[in-house]
Amino acid sequence: MALDKEIKEQLAGYLDLLEQDIVLKVSVATDENSQKLLEFVSEIVDMSPKIRLEHGSLSRTPSFSVERENEDYGIVFAGIPLGHEFTSLILALLQVSGRPPKINDDITAQIKKINKPHHFETYVSLTCHNCPDIVQALNIMSVLNPNISHTMIEGSMFKDEVEAKNIMAVPTIFDNHSLFGSGRMTIEQIITKIVGVADASEFEDKEPFDVLVIGGGPAGASAAIYAARKGIRTGIVADTFGGQVLETLSIENVIGTKYTEGPKLIAQIEEHVNEYGVDVMKQVRAKSIQKNESVEVTLENGAVLTTKTAIISTGARWRNIGVPGEQEFKNKGVAYCPHCDGPLFEGKNVAVVGGGNSGIEAAIDLAGLVKHVTVLEFMPELKADNVLQKRLYSLPNVTVLKNVQTKEITGQDKVNGITYVNRERNEEVHLDVEGVFILIGLAPNTEWLGNDVERNQIGEIIVNKHGETNVPGIFAAGDCTDSAYKQIIISMGSGATAALGAFDYMIRQ
Numbered sequence: 001m002a003l004d005k006e007i008k009e010q011l012a013g014y015l016d017l018l019e020q021d022i023v024l025k026v027s028v029a030t031d032e033n034s035q036k037l038l039e040f041v042s043e044i045v046d047m048s049p050k051i052r053l054e055h056g057s058l059s060r061t062p063s064f065s066v067e068r069e070n071e072d073y074g075i076v077f078a079g080i081p082l083g084h085e086f087t088s089l090i091l092a093l094l095q096v097s098g099r100p101p102k103i104n105d106d107i108t109a110q111i112k113k114i115n116k117p118h119h120f121e122t123y124v125s126l127t128c129h130n131c132p133d134i135v136q137a138l139n140i141m142s143v144l145n146p147n148i149s150h151t152m153i154e155g156s157m158f159k160d161e162v163e164a165k166n167i168m169a170v171p172t173i174f175d176n177h178s179l180f181g182s183g184r185m186t187i188e189q190i191i192t193k194i195v196g197v198a199d200a201s202e203f204e205d206k207e208p209f210d211v212l213v214i215g216g217g218p219a220g221a222s223a224a225i226y227a228a229r230k231g232i233r234t235g236i237v238a239d240t241f242g243g244q245v246l247e248t249l250s251i252e253n254v255i256g257t258k259y260t261e262g263p264k265l266i267a268q269i270e271e272h273v274n275e276y277g278v279d280v281m282k283q284v285r286a287k288s289i290q291k292n293e294s295v296e297v298t299l300e301n302g303a304v305l306t307t308k309t310a311i312i313s314t315g316a317r318w319r320n321i322g323v324p325g326e327q328e329f330k331n332k333g334v335a336y337c338p339h340c341d342g343p344l345f346e347g348k349n350v351a352v353v354g355g356g357n358s359g360i361e362a363a364i365d366l367a368g369l370v371k372h373v374t375v376l377e378f379m380p381e382l383k384a385d386n387v388l389q390k391r392l393y394s395l396p397n398v399t400v401l402k403n404v405q406t407k408e409i410t411g412q413d414k415v416n417g418i419t420y421v422n423r424e425r426n427e428e429v430h431l432d433v434e435g436v437f438i439l440i441g442l443a444p445n446t447e448w449l450g451n452d453v454e455r456n457q458i459g460e461i462i463v464n465k466h467g468e469t470n471v472p473g474i475f476a477a478g479d480c481t482d483s484a485y486k487q488i489i490i491s492m493g494s495g496a497t498a499a500l501g502a503f504d505y506m507i508r509q
Helices: 005-017 032-045 083-095 105-113 131-142 159-164 188-193 218-228 243-247 260-275 336-345 357-367 386-393 488-507
Strands: 022-027 051-055 063-067 071-078 116-123 148-154 172-175 178-182 209-216 234-241 281-282 286-291 295-299 304-314 317-318 350-355 372-377 398-402 404-411 415-422 427-431 435-438 440-444 472-475
Touching: 005 083, 005 398, 022 032, 022 083, 022 350, 022 435, 032 260, 063 083, 071 083, 071 131, 083 131, 083 148, 105 188, 105 427, 116 131, 131 188, 131 440, 159 435, 159 488, 172 357, 188 427, 209 218, 209 281, 218 234, 218 243, 218 260, 218 304, 218 440, 234 243, 234 260, 234 304, 243 386, 243 472, 260 281, 336 357, 350 357, 357 372, 357 386, 357 435, 357 488, 386 435, 472 488
Parallel strands: 022 051, 071 148, 116 148, 209 234, 209 304, 234 281, 304 472, 350 372, 350 435, 372 398
Antiparallel strands: 022 063, 063 071, 116 172, 172 178, 286 295, 295 304, 317 440, 404 415, 415 427
16 A cells, blocks of 8 residues: 555654664555555555564464564554554654654653553554544553553454454454553553552642642643743643543634644643643542631542642533443444544444534534444423534434433443434334433533532533632642633633632732
């Protein structure tokens, strides 16, 4: 297969950065996929004198490994890493050649301490924007620790494996042939899953903060930058850095940036935060917050952090419909991301629950892959923009059901149908489908808060124009608040507002 001109130009620039010679060992047969992979690898080899092609036998065919001369790093690509995985390949080539990965020293030290063997296998689709995070993290771990190896498996090229293991969501990760996890994970989350959560004793020496931000999405990052620029001691507590934006494929409404993607934007934001010396504490969650003489934030591991002011920016998550079968069949036919999981339902019948913009965009996307899409909307009319509705109704393999209430998602080992009630006729109907995509909006991540911080009926934190809550010294920003609109740029602005409000509060005390 011939790489297009743009990809070859991009790749050539990176291959110039190789520090040591590397070997691409291919395991191929005579089938069509093997020949495509061989052509792909051969084209890369021809582009650099520092890369050598070697034929060998790997556990999967077709596949290829990335090695240094006489050094096997255990990095294997079972499939052709194009699409979103092209970056994963470039980074693997560079890191195996000797260029250090861009992670901090603490993470490097944690990886090197892992002393038990871990052979990871990650099933991906090339349209999945979350998969590269897993692939790149596990490849880095393989480079840094000889006890760790990793194989990326392109699901469309190994359909028999996908079917045999009932894989219905990507990324799906196995460790030593046992299920390790499914869905997006950061390198910090992977390490924590292996070695456990940070002990409370690791936080004992933390000095009190001036501003402690709880949450690492756009609102939290913006708040931290604005606070740190005031020269005051600033920290961030976050389970993961990036929040909901990491799930966003394309972003075209950040002013001054015509187009970007969620993971790329978050990487830039995190780099910006790190320039200001913010104490970023990842893989920890807040359990409670209380105002005494100072604000005290108790973490789930039992540690207590004190701060003059706190900014809650815990964001929101996809809302569940709360019917039987939803949790039982999550990643077994119940999905929330059509970009990631849509290719796994090629040629099948699926349902989309939700008639807003997200739901209709998902239905349009899926219609190009699956056999048939049925949209279920609770209200008498769809809520999506007219331009989306017009596009939806033009598709021949889409059915729209309005004024219906989802009652149950059914199945055995995986989804086999959805039951709904026609609200007008009060009639119950069962629909045979193999996948259910749920896109009904967002729910704020505020359940951990006690009764002190005032919230509205759907759990959003009530704030004033300065980002203040009803509790002195506690502020809030972003999608966890009662802001009228949930947008990245609005969250960033509200984070800045809350930080300035917190600073103003401190200087007046």
